[in-house]
Amino acid sequence: MGEFTMPSLGADMDEGTLVEWLVAEGGEVARGDVVAVVETAKSTIEVECFESGTITELLVEPGTTVPVGTPLAVIGPTASRGRAPSAAPAPVLTGPALTTPLVRHQAAEEGVDLQAVHGSGMGGRITREDVSRAAHPAPARITASPLARRLAESLGVDLASVKGTGSRGAIKADDVRAAAGAAGEGPAPAAPAERAAPAGPPPPPAGTRAAPPPGDRLAIARLMTRAKREIPHYYLSTVIDLASALEWMRTENGARQVADRLVPAALLLKAVALAAREVPELNGHWSDDRFVPATGVRLGTAVSLRGGGLVAPALADADRMPLPELMATLKDLVARARHGRLRASETADPTLTVTNLGDQGVETVFGVIYPPQVAMVGLGRVTDRPVAVDGMLAVHPTVTATLSADHRASDGADGSRFLTALDRLLQHPEDL
């Protein structure tokens, strides 16, 4: 219960004349609604109210001049015979998300599903910031002095691995120096200690467990050259209809907390992992001139770093991990990979790698296999395409999935089985 009073529209305004009511008794108003027109010594101004509810009484007739602060109307609670908010389901999946074309564009660019984004703008509108937050969850802030940060960068020390001894646990320059010294002497505390694969004889599988550190172009060059030189690649491709997968995902997301919502990438990865289990010829390593199938699926996910370079952290047991867990793990891995804070174990020995260049805008990816793996799955942008559904033309979201495979370990028929399995799995997302 509140009052709507004659507002002060300037430091020099003492009174105002109510010219017109724009609401009637019994009408509902929301905070910010223009409810009346007021004339001051200077001009006529539309004025807003600052409460939501029902206008229970209009106290002042148009044409009346009253001092600033005089109650003009009474606003009561919203009448209960209207919508019953408690009984109504949360209006999550109805209609398109409330936002602007600019934000839609940004969401498409960043691969963010707007249905899954919580709008913080007026009336639940999704803002650019909301999309940015969804695309790049903020990492935890490390307290370190400016000098310590500068030093860490030049010494290649991961601040996340440094213990701060300053006030409030802040990392000081000496802490970084100590950490750098320790890294030189003892076991590597951080992933960047893993350097480029040496030239010469091909390293054992462990030698490739970590993708090259950021910026280490030479290491990437060596690895990729070796891959192309040694591995007879063959390529297969298929377009997969994602309509049911994404529809299912939206429904699923409606029941989830914002933070737990799924993204298409998680579905795709899970499907790849399950397909890999079905076609074991693609999941494993080529070692000593023979194929060694892996016992589980450790799915490598190639992440391009903003500063340049690649890492491919592995999702262990991706085939067995429930979707929500896979989703959370993926988010965490990508964020930490981009901040150079992967644990060594997380980059070790993927059995199959997925490269998803959809967020870069391309439709088809023909990847180069990371030795000693024997296959690489490429996923392009999820994009609307015309598809034939029951003899009718429809527009569905689709993705082009490619397989680069090592002909030493598998044949085209194996590869085809894999892509077919992937397609089938994605048509039954509820089983993922």
Added chain:
Amino acid sequence: MNARRPAEGAETPRSTYREALREGLREALRGDERVFLMGEDVGRYGGCFGVSLGLLEEFGPDRIRDTPLSESAFVGAGIGAALGGLRPVVEIMTVNFSLLALDQVLNNAATLLHMSGGQLNVPVVIRMTTGAGRQLGAQHSHSLEGWYAHIPGIRVLTPATVDDARHMLAAALDDPDPVVLFEHGSLYNEEGALDTAIRSVSLDSAAVRRAGTDVSVITYGGSLPKALAAAEELAGDGIDAEVVDLRSLRPLDDATVTESVARTHRAVIVDEGWRSGSISGEISARITEQSFYDLDAPVQRVCSQEVPIPYARQLEEAALPQPASIVAAVRQAVA
């Protein structure tokens, strides 16, 4: 400057800060007949703090000119005399009293050159006592030099050593623009070795009074001896503090501060002014602007408590920066 040792065979006579100022005045009065000194009780009384004692006898009442207690009139007259071709040295008893003349300093001295499109130089030097520490209460003890440093168009000097007391005046008189020179009341009796090898000093640079590697203690004026005492105490604990004497609050010598912080990575600013809106705040801001990536700890400030300076000794001491509070701030910075 700190590094400059007396030349071989040069004398290093002892001098008080007061005597050094007087020698500077005497030299200026002897060397240039356009120079004269005016202010309250500079003549017969010998200067409220005894700086001009004996000058009346040597230079006569025309050039050692006692004024009525009319700060605005005699400071303005100094500005006018400078416009008229003389080189006035105007003494104001304390910075608190200078507020009565602030109109003339800001609206005329600092402004005329620009407002006249470069036609009118104002080569006046205004000297005044600043600071606390002598139980003189709230109307004789404040440190308002930071206010003056806010004003473009004037130079603000804070001699802290006998050498600067001796030589800054000559350099100030050479400046074609107005110079305000702050003498800290607690320094007048300070005694030091006068370096006779020094013939003149620059007004543009700060000076490293004590070299160190662990922290830069940046200060000026009456706080310099306290900072040096704190540095000695810290040295006993293995903390090697560098002490920078700003010497000039306007312009500020950013380069010396920046270089020092680049060496030590930590800064503690000691300023007898109140903390809020102070010159220490300005220096801290500049360090953040210019030395951010050199900092290994937040900048610390040791300032006067935000209270009118009280009379009673223990209260006054508690209100001011002291060696102990400087030591504590340094420990915080290097912790």
Added chain:
Amino acid sequence: MLLIRRFEERCVELYSAAKIRGFVHLYIGEEAVAVGVGQSLREEDAVVSTYREHGHALARGVPTQAVMAEMFGKATGCSRGRGGSMHLFDAGRRFYGGNAIVAGGLPLAAGLALADRMRGTERVTCCFFGDGAYAEGEFHETANLAALWQLPLLLVCENNLYAMGTSLAREHAQTNLAMRAASYGMPAWTVDGMDVLAVEAAARRAAESVRAGGGPHFLEARTYRFRAHSMYDPDRYRNKDEIAQWKTRDPLDGLEGILRTAGAVDDGVIKRLEEDVTTEIDTAVRAAEAAPYEPVTDLLRFVTSTPGSA
């Protein structure tokens, strides 16, 4: 006087056309003071003025073009566009400005006089100020200091009866300004500020006495501004009859009457004078319009003599 009057009338026009901005304080009605006193001064003397100083500057010989260009804020202005209406300067003519702090110029003038005295010259420093400044401490400090040190200072109080909107009687307990000035121990007298010949005679007498070592002198010129305090104010503090009455004593009309009676001017001469003045102002306005502005890159020039030193 005619030049000052027509110059300021043109300023009103230019202000209304937004060519001139800021505060513009018009001298219209008071011209006899600037001109009368100006006539009594020599080239080597100095003048310190107020923010209502167009008349003082023009009477001192600051070129019309330089003053007009300053009103326009142009680089060719007498303060290079940094001063504006309230801050006209001309060091060469020893015109030490346009001081817009009421009474702020008085100590400065004492200092100029002190320098002259210490250097043994026979120059006079003339300081204009108003009845408002008379209420400031700086006036009394300066009067005392100048009398104490016997400085060669001519204090000219332009008493136009209003300190902005406050009448003389509402701001001074004792409105006999000359009498109070005399109490500082200096010769002081009052003159009709609407009569240019009377002002000149009084100022000459005072200036020569000052020059001869007679110490500071005080001259009160009773005058009146015909227009508002600044460009436009509601002028609620004066009544229309009073303004009309003072306008009957317009100093230009007074002088013209005297000259006509003496046979020194006739319609033809007056017409020619008007034409000459119009031409001079037209030329100044055209030059000011065409003149360049100071480049913004020179903004920080003249803050100190050595750039970057403060």
